[in-house]
Amino acid sequence: MEIYPVIMAGGSGTRFWPASRYNLPKQFLDIIGSKTMIEQTVERVSPVCREENVIIVGNEAHHVLLKKISEKTGCVILEEPFGRNTAPCIGLAAVYLRKKGVVYEPMAVLPADHFITDEKRFRNILSIGGGLARKGSIVTIGIVPTRPETGYGYLLKGAVKDTMEGIEIYKIERFAEKPDKEDALRYVKSGDYFWNSGMFIFTPETILKEIQLHLPGVHEGLLEIEKCLGEKNERDVLRSAYQKFPSVSIDYGVMEKTDRPMIALPVDFGWSDVGSWESLYGLRKKELDGNKNLIHGKGILFDTGSCFVFNQAEQMVVGVGLEDLVIVNTDDAILVADMKKSQDIKKIIEEMEKRGLNSIL
Amino acid sequence: MEIYPVIMAGGSGTRFWPASRYNLPKQFLDIIGSKTMIEQTVERVSPVCREENVIIVGNEAHHVLLKKISEKTGCVILEEPFGRNTAPCIGLAAVYLRKKGVVYEPMAVLPADHFITDEKRFRNILSIGGGLARKGSIVTIGIVPTRPETGYGYLLKGAVKDTMEGIEIYKIERFAEKPDKEDALRYVKSGDYFWNSGMFIFTPETILKEIQLHLPGVHEGLLEIEKCLGEKNERDVLRSAYQKFPSVSIDYGVMEKTDRPMIALPVDFGWSDVGSWESLYGLRKKELDGNKNLIHGKGILFDTGSCFVFNQAEQMVVGVGLEDLVIVNTDDAILVADMKKSQDIKKIIEEMEKRGLNSIL
Numbered sequence: 011m012e013i014y015p016v017i018m019a020g021g022s023g024t025r026f027w028p029a030s031r032y033n034l035p036k037q038f039l040d041i042i043g044s045k046t047m048i049e050q051t052v053e054r055v056s057p058v059c060r061e062e063n064v065i066i067v068g069n070e071a072h073h074v075l076l077k078k079i080s081e082k083t084g085c086v087i088l089e090e091p092f093g094r095n096t097a098p099c100i101g102l103a104a105v106y107l108r109k110k111g112v113v114y115e116p117m118a119v120l121p122a123d124h125f126i127t128d129e130k131r132f133r134n135i136l137s138i139g140g141g142l143a144r145k146g147s148i149v150t151i152g153i154v155p156t157r158p159e160t161g162y163g164y165l166l167k168g169a170v171k172d173t174m175e176g177i178e179i180y181k182i183e184r185f186a187e188k189p190d191k192e193d194a195l196r197y198v199k200s201g202d203y204f205w206n207s208g209m210f211i212f213t214p215e216t217i218l219k220e221i222q223l224h225l226p227g228v229h230e231g232l233l234e235i236e237k238c239l240g241e242k243n244e245r246d247v248l249r250s251a252y253q254k255f256p257s258v259s260i261d262y263g264v265m266e267k268t269d270r271p272m273i274a275l276p277v278d279f280g281w282s283d284v285g286s287w288e289s290l291y292g293l294r295k296k297e298l299d300g301n302k303n304l305i306h307g308k309g310i311l312f313d314t315g316s317c318f319v320f321n322q323a324e325q326m327v328v329g330v331g332l333e334d335l336v337i338v339n340t341d342d343a344i345l346v347a348d349m350k351k352s353q354d355i356k357k358i359i360e361e362m363e364k365r366g367l368n369s370i371l
Numbered sequence: 372m373e374i375y376p377v378i379m380a381g382g383s384g385t386r387f388w389p390a391s392r393y394n395l396p397k398q399f400l401d402i403i404g405s406k407t408m409i410e411q412t413v414e415r416v417s418p419v420c421r422e423e424n425v426i427i428v429g430n431e432a433h434h435v436l437l438k439k440i441s442e443k444t445g446c447v448i449l450e451e452p453f454g455r456n457t458a459p460c461i462g463l464a465a466v467y468l469r470k471k472g473v474v475y476e477p478m479a480v481l482p483a484d485h486f487i488t489d490e491k492r493f494r495n496i497l498s499i500g501g502g503l504a505r506k507g508s509i510v511t512i513g514i515v516p517t518r519p520e521t522g523y524g525y526l527l528k529g530a531v532k533d534t535m536e537g538i539e540i541y542k543i544e545r546f547a548e549k550p551d552k553e554d555a556l557r558y559v560k561s562g563d564y565f566w567n568s569g570m571f572i573f574t575p576e577t578i579l580k581e582i583q584l585h586l587p588g589v590h591e592g593l594l595e596i597e598k599c600l601g602e603k604n605e606r607d608v609l610r611s612a613y614q615k616f617p618s619v620s621i622d623y624g625v626m627e628k629t630d631r632p633m634i635a636l637p638v639d640f641g642w643s644d645v646g647s648w649e650s651l652y653g654l655r656k657k658e659l660d661g662n663k664n665l666i667h668g669k670g671i672l673f674d675t676g677s678c679f680v681f682n683q684a685e686q687m688v689v690g691v692g693l694e695d696l697v698i699v700n701t702d703d704a705i706l707v708a709d710m711k712k713s714q715d716i717k718k719i720i721e722e723m724e725k726r727g728l729n730s731i732l
Contacts, residue, residue: 330719331715335693343688344688344698345691348692358689
């Protein structure tokens with residue numbers, strides 16, 4: 011069995027502003043470790059597949075950055091003319107694979123900006139999931155929730171279908187969208203739910219059939235794209251197809267509607283979607299000093315605890331008497347924020363956009 | 372009566388780091404208003420004297436900065452080869468004036484880094500003090516204390532000697548050095564003390580006689596300097612004299628020892644020595660926004676209160692969810708500090724010096 015990882019790298023997150031920008035989303039940053047998150051995602055799967063099997067789907071606005079990563083990693087790059095959420099992105103990878111003759115082999119759809127601690131276990135899950143996907147199932151990687159997170163979707167699990175290599179395989183009863191606080195608490199307390207990690211495994215055959223069934227318009231566009239992949243008019247056809255695509259997630263467009271056997275592989279391999287400065291600080295806890303401070307780049311802290319300095323510029327950052335702050339320094343903007351409010355940065359960005367500060371966004 | 376203001380501008384304070392540096396002390400900064408504190412001091416006295424009467428005594432390490440100020444203001448600049456505290460500084464100005472023929476006219480010694488709200492009242496005090504000084508008194512400007520400050524010296528007042536233009540004139544019983552917290556509380560509670568503002572009025576005749584009496588070594592050096600002021604060897608003689616001078620304040624070297632009539636003019640004209648970021652923030656309260664924030668330079672604050680952003684560089688400073696912080700941005704260093712701890716910056720500088728960070732100090 012060969013696995014075809016599809017790394018979704020088209021996101022335009024702003025939650026790591028000012029380190030991330032509209033033109034430089036977090037997947038292109040080395041915020042966790044010495045390589046970009048895309049490269050880390052590639053390295054995570056590389057022991058179970060050949061590099062040329064790895065497809066990175068990005069946004070053509072990031073062409074230069076994507077090209078650099080392709081040169082470094084040897085992966086295939088597919089560029090979307092604009093982001094249309096995950097369904098068109100996954101469909102594009104599926105038709106690319108089918109045109110290459112990969113139809114009944116599993117593709118593993120992986121967001122480019124996740125962090126995983128136990129990579130061995132993760133690859134083990136990919137192999138098990140790949141085997142199930144070849145039989146026509148849609149496999150979702152479910153994460154055992156550790157807190158009532160309202161930022162993730164949830165999976166309601168059904169009966170245990172099987173046990174493989176010590177891992178229970180569940181039927182999925184329902185995809186639940188991001189809940190409010192109350193529902194999230196209930197979900198976690200019940201023990202009946204997993205977090206939807208956004209990682210899926212299925213074959214091109216399976217997912218294209220499902221897209222045809224539930225998103226026929228998208229399917230039609232994908233067929234047009236498939237015809238001209240590798241041809242001179244590829245870019246034009248992509249652009250005109252994408253212009254017609256709705257912006258729709260695979261969860262909403264397919265997963266919530268399909269009758270196909272859906273399976274969850276529940277895991278706990280130290281997963282995070284690295285959604286804020288606070289969560290990044292939490293993930294890098296091994297690097298904390300005796301006062302729980304983390305300094306990335308040039309910085310000195312006095313009489314300070316639980317602070318995260320992320321300094322990309324040349325200035326020295328000096329903190330005195332601080333607690334629970336994140337300080338981010340870049341060439342054109344400096345953020346000083348209450349660590350707990352680092353989730354609000356999205357709103358802050360919107361506000362700055364309104365005030366015409368686009369040059370630093 | 373002509374008044375000869377002597378502005379002492381040789382200090383090397385570090386309390387406004389990183390805006391101030393060893394080579395750029397606060398008196399050369401426009402931290403309060405649009406001009407440097409030296410220029411503001413000159414403007415404060417200019418309605419009561421001609422510009423060429425104003426003497427600025429600085430450190431030759433700041434030659435370029437001093438020259439610029441001299442060109443802008445038309446004041447005389449005297450450069451000390453190194454700082455030896457206030458007694459040699461005042462002595463130098465006194466022999467300069469005597470050589471110019473000013474012997475029995477009052478010189479008003481004024482630190483270059485003070486902030487005064489009621490400038491009219493201040494000038495009124497200078498005139499009254501000047502009159503008293505011409506009769507041979509040493510006049511000290513005493514400030515009615517508003518808190519038990521341990522960073523200032525105090526004056527113990529004696530009997531009321533006179534009342535002029537509604538201002539009581541006190542005999543000074545004693546100069547008290549910077550007290551500990553307990554003594555400071557006692558001083559303020561008693562109502563018997565003023566703050567010693569470090570502003571004095573006397574004639575060159577008076578102060579040189581006192582220096583001769585109590586600091587004969589300094590007096591000897593001053594005589595040598597007097598001889599060669601304006602001559603080719605001025606700089607060499609200054610250097611060799613200053614090398615022999617002890618580092619001694621006029622308070623300790625003369626004021627605490629003299630038998631001459633000493634007088635305090637007690638005032639309350641909104642005075643501050645602008646000793647820390649916190650006190651600067653307090654002085655600029657008219658500029659506060661509705662959340663008690665003060666932004667100097669480029670900055671935006673969200674969900675933030677009682678913060679002071681002092682931004683000298685081009686980056687945008689963005690604060691989120693902050694309280695009681697001072698954020699100072701310069702081309703090579705950024706300070707983020709608890710406002711209440713901004714007094715500790717001196718210690719922080721010493722610590723950074725130990726760590727070999729001199730390039731940013």
